Amino acid sequence: MRDQGKFFDFLEVIRRAESGEMMKEADYDKKLGRRALALMKQYKIRFDPQSVVPADDGLADRVYQAAVDLFLDLGVYCTDTQRVIRFTKEELDWALENAPREVRYGREEETVSVYPRKVEDQREPACFFSAVGTPVTEEMFLPIARSYAQEPLADTFSGPLVTSYKGILVTSGSPVEVEAAIWNTKMLREAAKQAGRPHIGIHNFQSTGEKTDATIASAQEVFGAFPGDGLLVAAIAEMKVDFERLKKVAFLRQSPYVLGALYGPLMGGYAGGPEGTAMALVAHHFLGLLVFSAERHNSFPIHIHYVCNTARDMLWLISAVGQALARNTDLIIASNAFMASGPCTEMIVDELCAHSIVSAVSGWHLNPSAVAKNRHPMRCSGMEPRIHAEVGHAVARLGLTRGEANRMVLKMVEGYEKRLPEAPVGKTFDECYQLDKLRPTDEYEGLLAKKKKEWKSIGLEVR
Amino acid sequence: MNLFKEMAKAVIDGDEERTVSLAKEALSKGVNPSEAIEKGFGEGMREVGRLFETLDIYLPDVIISAEAMTMGVEVFRQYLLGQEGELSQKTVLLGTIEGDVHDIGKNIVKIMLESNGFKVFDLGRDVPVLDYIQKVKELNPDIVAVSALMTTTMVHMPKLIDALREEGLRGKVKVMVGGAPVLPEWAKQIGADGYGESAMEAVRVAKSLAGLQAEGKGDGR
Numbered sequence: 001m002r003d004q005g006k007f008f009d010f011l012e013v014i015r016r017a018e019s020g021e022m023m024k025e026a027d028y029d030k031k032l033g034r035r036a037l038a039l040m041k042q043y044k045i046r047f048d049p050q051s052v053v054p055a056d057d058g059l060a061d062r063v064y065q066a067a068v069d070l071f072l073d074l075g076v077y078c079t080d081t082q083r084v085i086r087f088t089k090e091e092l093d094w095a096l097e098n099a100p101r102e103v104r105y106g107r108e109e110e111t112v113s114v115y116p117r118k119v120e121d122q123r124e125p126a127c128f129f130s131a132v133g134t135p136v137t138e139e140m141f142l143p144i145a146r147s148y149a150q151e152p153l154a155d156t157f158s159g160p161l162v163t164s165y166k167g168i169l170v171t172s173g174s175p176v177e178v179e180a181a182i183w184n185t186k187m188l189r190e191a192a193k194q195a196g197r198p199h200i201g202i203h204n205f206q207s208t209g210e211k212t213d214a215t216i217a218s219a220q221e222v223f224g225a226f227p228g229d230g231l232l233v234a235a236i237a238e239m240k241v242d243f244e245r246l247k248k249v250a251f252l253r254q255s256p257y258v259l260g261a262l263y264g265p266l267m268g269g270y271a272g273g274p275e276g277t278a279m280a281l282v283a284h285h286f287l288g289l290l291v292f293s294a295e296r297h298n299s300f301p302i303h304i305h306y307v308c309n310t311a312r313d314m315l316w317l318i319s320a321v322g323q324a325l326a327r328n329t330d331l332i333i334a335s336n337a338f339m340a341s342g343p344c345t346e347m348i349v350d351e352l353c354a355h356s357i358v359s360a361v362s363g364w365h366l367n368p369s370a371v372a373k374n375r376h377p378m379r380c381s382g383m384e385p386r387i388h389a390e391v392g393h394a395v396a397r398l399g400l401t402r403g404e405a406n407r408m409v410l411k412m413v414e415g416y417e418k419r420l421p422e423a424p425v426g427k428t429f430d431e432c433y434q435l436d437k438l439r440p441t442d443e444y445e446g447l448l449a450k451k452k453k454e455w456k457s458i459g460l461e462v463r
Numbered sequence: 464m465n466l467f468k469e470m471a472k473a474v475i476d477g478d479e480e481r482t483v484s485l486a487k488e489a490l491s492k493g494v495n496p497s498e499a500i501e502k503g504f505g506e507g508m509r510e511v512g513r514l515f516e517t518l519d520i521y522l523p524d525v526i527i528s529a530e531a532m533t534m535g536v537e538v539f540r541q542y543l544l545g546q547e548g549e550l551s552q553k554t555v556l557l558g559t560i561e562g563d564v565h566d567i568g569k570n571i572v573k574i575m576l577e578s579n580g581f582k583v584f585d586l587g588r589d590v591p592v593l594d595y596i597q598k599v600k601e602l603n604p605d606i607v608a609v610s611a612l613m614t615t616t617m618v619h620m621p622k623l624i625d626a627l628r629e630e631g632l633r634g635k636v637k638v639m640v641g642g643a644p645v646l647p648e649w650a651k652q653i654g655a656d657g658y659g660e661s662a663m664e665a666v667r668v669a670k671s672l673a674g675l676q677a678e679g680k681g682d683g684r
Contacts, residue, residue: 033523079564135614135644163614172562172615210562210615236564244564269567272521305518305661307643375644 002253006098007293010253013085014246020075020083025240028077028084029270032238035073036276039066047274052315052409053358055402060119060323063275067282067324068092076287077240085241087290095286096329100295103258103332105156105201107228112155112201114296116330117363119323124396125365127389128298128334129154132370133207134380136160136429141184143438144429145191147382149200150438153389156201156230159188160380161208172210181209181218189224202229203260212247219257230258233292237263238270238280241291253293260296261288262336267314268304274313274320277301281321285331298367300336306420307373308340310351312413318355319362319402326363334367335359337388340419342372342379342426344444347416349387349451354412356391357460361405366392371426378428383440387448394462408458466494470503470535475510477527482535489539496539497550500580504532508578512663522571529574553673556604558586558595559642560619565612568642571662572608579666581673592623599632605673608665610642617644621653637672641665 039045043062048054068089075086105112114126129148136144145159163170165180185205192200205225206215219225233248235241252259263284265271271280281301288294301318303311309318318335325333337355341347348371359366368388372379395405426432432444439445452462466489473481482504489499511528514520536550543549555576559566566588576583584602586594595607607627611617620640627633639657640650650658657672659665 030523030526033521033526037523133614161614163618169618170615171618172613177615208615210613237567242564266567268515268518269522272523273518276521304522305516373643375646 002100002295004253006100007253008091008095008290010249010293013291016085017078017081017083017246020085022083023077025077025079025082032074032270032280033272033276035070036271036279039069039279040275042066045275045278047313047316049312050410051406052312052413053319053361053402053406054316054323055406057327060320060327063278063320064282064324064328067279070279071283071286074239074283076291078242079236079240080243085291092286092290095289099289099329099331101330103295105203105228105230105258107199107226110197110199110201111228114332114365116332117326117365119326119363120361120399120401121363122396122399125360125392126155126334127153127385127392128203128365128367129157129382129385129389130204130336130367130369131158131160131207131380132336132374134160134370134374135163135377136380137378138162138165140378140429142187142191142194143435144380145188146195147433147438148385149192149197150195151382151386151389153386153393154200156203158202158204159184159191159207163377170208177209177211177214178217181206181214182223184208185218185223185225203258204232205229206231212244212251215248216251219255225257227256230260232260232262232298233294234262234264235284235287238265239283239287241287249292258296259292259294260298261292261294262298262300263288264300264302266302266304267317274317278317278320281317282324285325285333289331296332296334298334298336300338300370302338306340307338307375308351308420309338310340310355311420312417315354315358315409315413318364319358322359322362322364333364335364336367337369338374339369339371339384340373340423342376342424343381343384344427344432344441344447345424346447346451347419347424348384348426349447350412350416352384352387353391353451353455354409356388357395357400357405357409360392360395361400361402373423376425378430379426381429381433381440383432383444390462391460394460398461404459408460411458466492467499467503467506470499471507471510473535474504474507474528474532477524477531479531479534482531483538486535486538490542496543500536500539500550504535505578505580508532512575512578512666516661516663525571525574529578532578552580552582553606553675554582554584554602554604555606555608555669556584556586556595556598556602557608558590559588560609560611560616560623561589561591562619563611563613563616564588568612568662569610572610572641572665575662575666576669579670581669592619592626595623596626596630596632599627599636604636606637606639606669608639608641608669610640611645612643614644617642617649620655624654639665639668639672
């Protein structure tokens with residue numbers, strides 16, 4: 001159970017949301033862009049396309065310091081009150097000093113402790129297997145969720161979402177959303193049972209229900225959500241919150257569930273390019289810690305046009321942010337893989353590998369994976385996180401350095417980056433899995449085996 | 464460098480003072496305001512859009528350019544008001560659908576539409592279907608443009624189209640949709656008139672739907 005005394009006073013956050021400086025949202029957005037650009041120059045932060053995994057501790061520390069300046073100057077915008085929630089340096093330092101050094105997921109034999117990682121850490125990353133809310137049919141929800149839960153490297157799992165329930169479209173804010181949300185939680189626990197892992201932690205037991213009432217309605221042991229499971233609360237890009245999210249926090253911080261925060265800044269958006277977005281992503285972690293009372297943090301920075309995070313500039317951003325946080329804080333951070341291509345393609349195997357290497361060597365835990373730009377229905381399976389996790393474990397086991405990682409990743413990125421705008425959407429779950437055995441098709445497993453041979457030739461031996 | 468090229472450059476540079484002074488210069492030379500906006504400022508903003516598509520520049524730069532263009536256009540607007548005239552503009556009613564608070568994409572589309580000569584009525588985020596209907600009746604726009612970032616909010620889109628039909632408005636306004644989870648197949652399935660995957664594509668589609676010149680790809684069916 002969380003120690004409330006170790007988190008910034010949540011009611012004080014609400015007071016500040018209702019009494020802070022009033023500002024037009026458009027002015028806040030513009031201020032972010034201006035400050036990020038100024039700080040980029042002040043701290044001499046530059047993206048180097050040949051150094052997607054920068055081995056420069058000074059750069060990581062400058063990204064961190066710039067993010068501290070950005071956060072303290074900008075504050076967090078509350079869209080409901082149109083006010084800015086600001087914090088002092090002392091409050092930020094206190095919150096970082098008191099941030100949890102461990103979170104536990106799961107129960108009994110499936111209990112997993114997750115600790116902060118460091119740059120080039122040789123301890124294996126925790127692997128949160130996730131379908132990242134990919135839309136699927138009601139009939140396929142259970143087998144797809146099970147394909148994640150049954151994977152041996154899955155420390156926890158989460159599920160896709162259903163777009164219709166009992167023939168009715170699941171609409172945000174409707175009673176059907178509550179019905180579907182409860183069903184969603186039940187099905188995830190059922191998937192865990194069918195996978196032979198009834199006590200495995202579900203790090204986000206609600207994907208179908210978006211509204212707070214639907215989320216809370218599904219948070220019951222009788223539906224399968226147990227202490228040791230969790231939920232993720234997402235900030236609004238960039239650096240914004242609203243009362244809908246804060247209501248989830250009000251519930252979760254007093255619940256037995258692990259409260260994770262979710263950040264998805266858009267590279268190319270209000271914060272500018274990779275440098276400004278890197279600062280904004282670090283600053284989002286301060287938002288999560290102070291405003292959401294988050295116990296752990298999950299990031300999915302996205303390329304504004306390609307809707308993935310495997311482009312060269314995105315990988316640099318992920319590495320720089322991971323290193324900045326791992327070197328300067330003890331926050332528990334996870335890197336969420338967003339792939340441009342879809343299942344059972346050569347491209348996705350390379351994308352997953354590149355993203356995993358960058359994340360694992362830069363201090364992140366792993367949260368794979370959204371695929372096919374997270375928008376094509378039925379395109380997700382347990383195989384994608386398996387690939388990501390196997391690579392991440394190999395990176396730790398081999399004790400890969402940032403320099404070695406950079407050499408490997410550059411080779412992969414050069415192979416796929418031109419195809420990012422029009423990436424292949426790949427195969428649907430029932431096309432890339434044998435449904436009777438619930439395992440990947442020979443074609444998909446063969447694809448991975450072929451890639452493992454290629455990787456071995458460049459020094460990456462993945463078991 | 465001729466006047467139109469200078470106007471385009473001032474927009475690309477995001478130079479507000481220059482767009483204002485060039486607009487005044489155009490008026491003093493008797494240049495038609497609509498032509499100056501289209502061939503001068505508009506060309507500059509189209510170049511800004513192209514640079515944004517390749518990420519040679521980022522959203523803050525686009526906003527600065529758009530604001531510079533707005534200042535310049537305002538000079539022409541004030542002039543026309545004095546002449547008891549007005550700029551002829553196609554209109555778009557824009558919003559993020561009910562339940563959805565994600566609006567960066569919608570805001571980029573707004574900037575690009577305005578920069579390409581459209582008058583945009585921005586209803587903001589989390590806009591209920593009934594609000595769209597009321598505003599369509601009140602403002603009589605050429606196009607209703609709707610975005611969604613979530614699968615569970617996207618499903619409000621067909622409700623809007625149904626409501627327009629029930630109110631007898633469907634034949635009077637074109638509907639275009641977009642947003643991360645929205646696919647062209649979905650747009651077709653719900654009976655939308657157009658779909659744009661990116662902001663620039665949204666502009667091309669809007670031009671096509673509004674009977675203006677359309678270029679490149681884009682799904683203005």
